[in-house]
Amino acid sequence: MNGKVILVGAGPGDVGLLTLKGKAVLQQADVVVYDKLVGQGVLALIPPTARRIDVGKRASHHPIPQHQINQILLEEALAGNLVVRLKGGDPFLFGRGGEELELLVQHGIDFEIVPGVTSALSVPAYAGIPVTHRDCTSSLHIITGHTKTAPEAQIDFASLVKLKGTLVFLMGVSAMESICTGLLAGGMSPDMPAAVLERGTTAHQRRVVSTVQNLVHDAQAANIKTPAIIVVGKVCALAEQFHWAEERPLGGVRIVVTRPRELASTLTEKLRALGAEVVELPSIQTAAIENNAALAFALTNLGRYGWITFTSPSGVRIFFEELRARGQDIRSLAGLKIAAIGSATAHELEKRGLLVDLKPSAYNAGQLGAALGVAAKGTRILITRARVGSPDLTAALDAAGIPYDDVPLYDTLYTYEQADSVREQLACGEIDYVAFTSASTVRGFVGAIGDFDFSQVNAICIGEQTALEAQKHRIKTVIAQAATIDSMVALLTDLHRQK
Known part of the structure; x- marks a missing residue:
């Protein structure tokens, strides 16, 4: 008996933006096929019983060609599995969801679509940019920066300029120069506000707010990389006034939580409520x-x-x-x-x-x-x-x-789920702190990460015994004043405030 494929939009990165239906479907999956753009918090929701298939796909980088991904979905469904195809953003907004369904339909495979929160709306929101505002613009236009057959999309810039609305370009960082040049050639004012937003809704989101004329220069000076989106319109001038994500007590902080899966939620929820991005790495069970x-x-x-x-x-x-x-x-x-x-x-x-x-x-x-x-x-x-x-x-x-x-x-x-991903983030300096709630979580974390220079790791420890275990591995430790979850959260907040 054939299985079923469910295309699920994972949202832009923040696990809180995954829909309730998306979470429910994910936790029933036999197989999860996911892209690199799916946030770590969302990946942590995949049940241990589900088999993971990383197809490594992100903007301008497809190590597994699309036709092979389509074939993987078909083969797993033919084997009788409930397959969740987990895609960043929304499956049908430049997400190739339609292409993935075509082969399934040809073979009579049941499917379902769970829409996701698109980065076209959420990333500007987290950067303080409302994509519509009655005093600035009453229309929104979402454009892809490249197409299936060309690295740069063929865009009628003159028509876009005449629309006088907010323009959002997805997957357009590599084509930023041609986009800005095209808009200027199409009649847009050089002083029109514009922004490029990198890694939106995550702890390490960055924004560059400029003008159409200067955006390329300013983005290069800031070393902006993919994934990022470009926003053009008067609403970009509101970014400084409306920015909020970084102002949260733990905004901009990425923390690894090592508690057992069944206990992690309390600490994770408290951290996320204060704006932290949490990567769950249950190192013991x-x-x-x-x-x-x-x-x-x-x-x-x-x-x-x-x-x-x-x-x-x-x-x-x-x-x-x-x-x-x-x-x-x-x-x-x-x-x-x-x-x-x-x-x-x-x-x-x-x-x-x-x-x-x-x-x-x-x-x-x-x-x-x-x-x-x-x-x-x-x-x-x-x-x-x-x-x-x-x-x-x-x-x-x-x-x-x-x-x-x-x-x-x-x-x-001791468990080792997602260890490769966390090791990579540690090596790149993308983890701010690791939270340890017992000596055994330290041992599990060290075993999971393996050969690594742990002197690069900053840890928050619940007590002295936990800290002593961490220090054996040269992990830099700070101990909570009281051996409680609330005390650990308070310590993290104080440390971040002092930066």
């Missing part, structure tokens, strides 16, 4: 231990403990999944006091209706053990955590003479 006899014994004999201790949000999640699987609920914990290593773990417990009785002032295993050594005198403690946990916790309990059962819940596994 947790896998519950199967046929866990030690946990089964503990859950059967909860009455022997006076305290239960949790050392991570993942541990909380896995513990209660196992509890539920055994037909038990929070009533089984009646009479037990609860300790959590930090705020994130405590919050995970609160979501299940449980308030913690103990949380150390410094969120690390040694401090948790020391606090329990005082609070838990005369009782046995149930420790629930990763199979390989910090020895500082049990060492502190041993020193205090506190009996305990150290029960492993899960293994920490």
Whole structure:
């Protein structure tokens, strides 16, 4: 049975501009075929179960010819897969979506179109340029800078000038000189405002606002590269007045978040809300231990403990999944006091209706053990955590003479998704910070990136133990004042403000 192909517009780069339908479709995909212009945040939404095919396509650079891309889509659909063709911007606005459908239609393959936010509108908006304004212009005209058969589009510039509207040229950077020359020859005033906007909606977006006469010179002086769009019209003069993207607290910052996929959303959402571009590189994942006899014994004999201790949000999640699987609920914990290593773990417990009785002032295993050594005198403690946990916790309990059962819940596994892309961005200096929330995320990140000069990396660490692990690899570290996600975000904001 044949599969289906869905053309999805990924938008201009900012993951927040991916449509809800586009996200829903992407997460159901068996195969994702994507271009280089698709933002890293969007690529992070591809499920781990989906097979990725990078066709490497971007403006003026097509390492895989279009006819081969068409064939890939057909072959994957004939194999019965749900194929998502992920394209920058909108599939039908100079995106060759129609060309890709033709072969599918010939072979009777089902297809669907999910429109995307086009860079023709969104990139000027992020640069403070409204493409229409009643005091300046009431029409908008979108033109391609090149065509299938020629590196420069054949444009009737005189007719464009007569329209007196805003002109947006996509894929036109290489043809900028001929575009500006053509507009001047067609009768446009040399003083007409014009702008070139590079990498719009991303952390490293840049703009050059000039005039039609001077745009080429000013763009060359700024070393503007693709991907970029050209905007011509009176509305460009509003850019300084309306610019906003860079003014956000973390506007212009690109951050790698290394938390496990199931935990990354909290930090990611806080960073994106402040204007940061987040690249998710889940460097670890947790896998519950199967046929866990030690946990089964503990859950059967909860009455022997006076305290239960949790050392991570993942541990909380896995513990209660196992509890539920055994037909038990929070009533089984009646009479037990609860300790959590930090705020994130405590919050995970609160979501299940449980308030913690103990949380150390410094969120690390040694401090948790020391606090329990005082609070838990005369009782046995149930420790629930990763199979390989910090020895500082049990060492502190041993020193205090506190009996305990150290029960492993899960293994920490290291993952390497998107590592090549992140390594490339690090090498090019395009990553401003890497956020580490545990020593294991540091180890996973280093393993994923591989052979690299980590002295180039700037990291925000949630605590001292995490920072010590990062420093082993010569990573430059700054430690959050409190070992919380909010404190990490506040530190990043302060660092960016000081630049």
